[in-house]
Amino acid sequence: MELLDETDLKILRILQENAKLTTKEIADQLHLTASPVYERVRRLEKKGYIKNYVAILDKKKLNRPVTAICMVSLRYHNEGFIDTFERQIKELVEVQECYHMAGKVDFFLKIHLESLEMYHEFVRSKLSKIANIGVLESYFVLKEIYATTAIDI
Amino acid sequence: MELLDETDLKILRILQENAKLTTKEIADQLHLTASPVYERVRRLEKKGYIKNYVAILDKKKLNRPVTAICMVSLRYHNEGFIDTFERQIKELVEVQECYHMAGKVDFFLKIHLESLEMYHEFVRSKLSKIANIGVLESYFVLKEIYATTAIDI
DNA sequence: GAACAATCAGTAAATTTTTCTGAATATGGA
DNA sequence: TCCATATTCAGAAAAATTTACTGATTGTTC
Numbered sequence: 001m002e003l004l005d006e007t008d009l010k011i012l013r014i015l016q017e018n019a020k021l022t023t024k025e026i027a028d029q030l031h032l033t034a035s036p037v038y039e040r041v042r043r044l045e046k047k048g049y050i051k052n053y054v055a056i057l058d059k060k061k062l063n064r065p066v067t068a069i070c071m072v073s074l075r076y077h078n079e080g081f082i083d084t085f086e087r088q089i090k091e092l093v094e095v096q097e098c099y100h101m102a103g104k105v106d107f108f109l110k111i112h113l114e115s116l117e118m119y120h121e122f123v124r125s126k127l128s129k130i131a132n133i134g135v136l137e138s139y140f141v142l143k144e145i146y147a148t149t150a151i152d153i
Numbered sequence: 154m155e156l157l158d159e160t161d162l163k164i165l166r167i168l169q170e171n172a173k174l175t176t177k178e179i180a181d182q183l184h185l186t187a188s189p190v191y192e193r194v195r196r197l198e199k200k201g202y203i204k205n206y207v208a209i210l211d212k213k214k215l216n217r218p219v220t221a222i223c224m225v226s227l228r229y230h231n232e233g234f235i236d237t238f239e240r241q242i243k244e245l246v247e248v249q250e251c252y253h254m255a256g257k258v259d260f261f262l263k264i265h266l267e268s269l270e271m272y273h274e275f276v277r278s279k280l281s282k283i284a285n286i287g288v289l290e291s292y293f294v295l296k297e298i299y300a301t302t303a304i305d306i
Numbered sequence: 307g308a309a310c311a312a313t314c315a316g317t318a319a320a321t322t323t324t325t326c327t328g329a330a331t332a333t334g335g336a
Numbered sequence: 337t338c339c340a341t342a343t344t345c346a347g348a349a350a351a352a353t354t355t356a357c358t359g360a361t362t363g364t365t366c
Contacts, residue, residue, distance in 0.1 A: 012215075015208035019172060022322060033346050038323075040344095051209045054302050055168035058204050062165070062306050067252070069261060086298050093305040098298040099220070105292060108222060112304050139258060145239045145251040149207050149302055151265050152246040153215050175353060186315050191354075 003047065007032075009153055011040055012049060016150040019053045056149070059112060067141040068119050070109040070127070075134040077106070088130045094122055105137075116140075156200065160185075162306055164193055165202060169303040172206045209302070212265060220294040221272050223262040223280070228287040230259075241283045247275055258290075269293075 007030060014026055027037040044050050059065065074081060082100070085107070089098045097110040113119050119138070127136065160183060167179055180190040197203050212218065227234060235253070238260070242251045250263040266272050272291070280289065 012208070012210060016210055017207065019206040019208045024322075034323085035347075036345050042324095047214075048211055049214050051211050053172040053206065053208050054170065055165070055172045055206050056204045056302060057165055057169055057304060057306070058201055059304055061200075061202050062304065064304050064306070069252075069254070090299050095299065096302075096304065097300045099222075099294040099300075100296040100298055101222070102293045102295050107298070108292065108294075139261065140255045141252040141261075142255050143253040145253055145260070146243050146248065147250045147252075149209060149249075151210060151212055151215065151217050151249065153210070153217070177353075187354090188316075189314050192313085195355090 004049070007036075008040055008044060008049075011037065012044065012153060013150075015041070015050065054149075063114055064112040066113045066115055066119060067144070068109075068111045068113065069139040069141070070111060071105045071135075071137040071139075072107040072109065072127075072133055073104065073135040074106045075132050081132050082106075085130060085132060092122075092126055094126075157202070160189075161193055161197060161202075164190065165197065165306060166303075168194070168203065216267055217265040219266045219268055219272060220297070221262075221264045221266065222292040222294070223264060224258045224288075224290040224292075225260040225262065225280075225286055226257065226288040227259045228285050234285050235259075238283060238285060245275075245279055247279075 010030055011026060014021060014029065023034045023038045023041065026041075027034045030037065041050075059067075072085075074085060086098070086100070089095055089107070089109070094111050094113055095109050096112055097108075099108045100106065101108050111119070111122065113122060119140075123136070123138070127133070163183055164179060167174060167182065176187045176190045176194065179194075180187045183190065194203075212220075225238075227238060239251070239253070242248055242260070242262070247264050247266060248262050249265055250261075252261045253259065254261050264272070264275065266275060272293075276289070276291070280286070
């Protein structure tokens, strides 16, 4: 069951840049008609290659100009402690991404906030309330050089 | 010119989770008809609150299971050096995000790849070819605990 | 309270999505 | 090589959605 040919990849490349194109517009780019493109997109959705479609908002216009990167190391690394940490992190609405890392740092967080003061408040009243945090290092984004949700396929 | 009321925010919250809902479906959630929802969405697009619409793909299914975080410090920090670095980074298709940071680390990269071997090759043949890199620290994602493109508004 | 602006509901046309059918092409054995 | 099968595509038609427009209602300001 061969699943992805070059046409599928082209469709995915287009959709991850602009999901509002009509099947007709995509079809024109690929020199096809709307039918095969429509069927392929549905199959790519169904098979899970396309996870979902989202609107990307302007963080600055919506008053979330501060992006912080936070590196967390736990004090104890038993399975229970790690699971608990993960569960508590998911509750924090400010956290956009959280990764469990290999190496001296255990977790990696990306956080969007209104201001540096709000970050201080976030750490004071939420992050530091989570038990078992050993080291917590904060970094701040000065400028977004490049950021996309697309992957190179 | 008051621009965003609670209805606008609700629409944005919905669209950044699922951009494929019809205006009718959104309208039902808000106890409105399609007309005002349609007009509001168009205004939110036009005013730039919505930057674009994208499809989110499944990295593992598309054979990009390795996510690396890379912290780069430059050797020299003249304006020219920084601009050059930024320009060169944007050329690397593997790099999904690049931020200029405050503090001891200058740049922060998120990179999606096929394998650890490909990361090695990426550093060897591309990253290290960029002049003026001082320190380069690599971290690898063991597990994605939580990741969204939505912001808390 | 009158004039103005903003928001909404409803309607209809244009466009797109969705479903279906049949033709063309490719594939895999015998 | 030829036949049977599966896959992919184009085209058409129905269903649904988008888009544009109108008028009514509500809210605001002076």
